[in-house]
Amino acid sequence: MSKEENNKTMEPQTKRWKGSECDLDSWVAYPVLSDEESQDVELTEAFAAPIVNKKETSRLLRELSSLYPMNGLQHIKRVRAVKEKPHPLEVLVCLVCDAPDMKVVTIESLLPSEGVRRDALGEPFLVKVPARPPLTRPQFELVSKHWPTSFHEDKQVTVALRGELFSPSQKARMHMYMTSALTVAKAAIELGMEPVGAVVVDPATERILAVGHDCRGDHPLHHAVMVCIDLVARSQGGGCYPVDRYPACRFTSPSSDTFQNGPGAEASSQPYICTGYNLYVTREPCVMCAMALVHSRIGRVFYGTASADGALGTKYRIHSQKDLNHHFEVYKGVLAKQCEDLKGLGNQRGSLQESR
Secondary structure (H helix, E strand, C coil): CCHHHHHHHHCCCHHHCCCCHHHHHCCCCEECCCHHHHCCCCEEEEEEEEECCHHHHHHHHHHHHHHCCCCCCCCECCEEECCCCCCCEEEEEEEHHHCCCCCCCCHHHHCCCCCCCHHHECCCEEEEEECCCCCCHHHHHHHHCCCCECCCCCHHHHHHHCCCCCCHHHHHHHHHHHHHHHHHHHHHHHCCCCCCEEEEEECCCCEEEEEEECCCCCCCCCCHHHHHHHHHHHHCCCCCCCCCCCCCCEECCCCCCCCECCCCCCCCCCCCCCCCCEEEEEECCCHHHHHHHHHCCCCEEEEEECCCCCCECCCCEHHHCCCCCCCCEEEECCCHHHHHHHHHHHHHHHHHHHHC
């Protein structure tokens, strides 16, 4: 294959993609959110009471807020409307943990006579309220079944959780980039290495900047993601991994149309290493690779299949750790089945080598 033909192979364009709509419908890219966004909202118990006289609602709110301010729970609405009950409104009196210690709970025992006029309230009852504000629509819908709560929605997250964030044309490009990662992962299998491939893309130009596969046959730290980051660094005049003898591991500088797999790249004036770039990798990165992505300032990561020790959703969520100085978006499920099938291909290759 000529160099020109090879470059065309490495640089897919949307207009040349021959896939069908069914191919795009076979996978969905879902966001990998932080622990706070992913988990069920914690509930805490509170005492509520019916408002017997709704004309007294404003006064009750002032007096209850003074007696039981419920600090840190500003997301909870103090009053809720109810249907099919004798009284149309109910109010939160206090949290159970803030209530006086008593064997029998009555409105008199909860409210001292000098603090709140109790004649507008009925007898208290237990309810559950969210201990922290909901961050996603699924969390909001869950806590709303218990008590009304304020919700400041991130529309992008809501759309992403429905699997509808990316348009068909965007999915077509994502499909091609992950296909390139799959192709280079198969090259790793032929070399007896782990079946993992990765591709770095500049989303501004929609061009592939680096393609790399697992090279742990040379060094235990040469994971596919690490190889790709090093190739991008090489395109900027740095890099140090000796992967020149692997023709599938290639890079191009952001200002060049020519892929290289050897020394000689000129330093570019691009931002620090992977700033703003996208990474497509067939398998979820480990902790080492995830931290390298933090350090290299990657923009977004798309992976196909999860890993038991994965650090971007399975075991950890490095990309959303609050104490780190860089965060990036992560999406999983791109060509998930094809990426999962790589594991079987790798096992088959290993069995054949052992039988020889």
